Amino acid sequence: MDSWHPELLAHFDTNGASNGPTEAINLLIKKIKRVGHGFRNIDNYRLRLLLHCGTE
Template sequence: MGQWTERLLAYFTTDGASDGGTEAVNGLIQLHRRIDRGFRNRDNYRLRRLLIAGGLTP
């Protein structure tokens, strides 16, 4: 059997559940860490994250 067999079968045994949402949020967090590296103020850091994630409108 191939290397994807276990993952493919897990998709069907969990009724199609995946961790795609979690991975998407994790990707956004990693992006923010790269972009926000220069911020010293915690409030500015938080606001920048909300702007990038779409939680605030400029």
């Protein structure tokens, strides 16, 4: 507990902010890239990411 003391207090200083949503999007992007077996066209890759992530 003593070694994590600053990190635990930082949770309260940031109102509980988390990078969890960002990590989830990164994981989804990596999964799409892996399933696509390497996209040759960057536009198709971008469209696939927008389709699955739901943002533009």
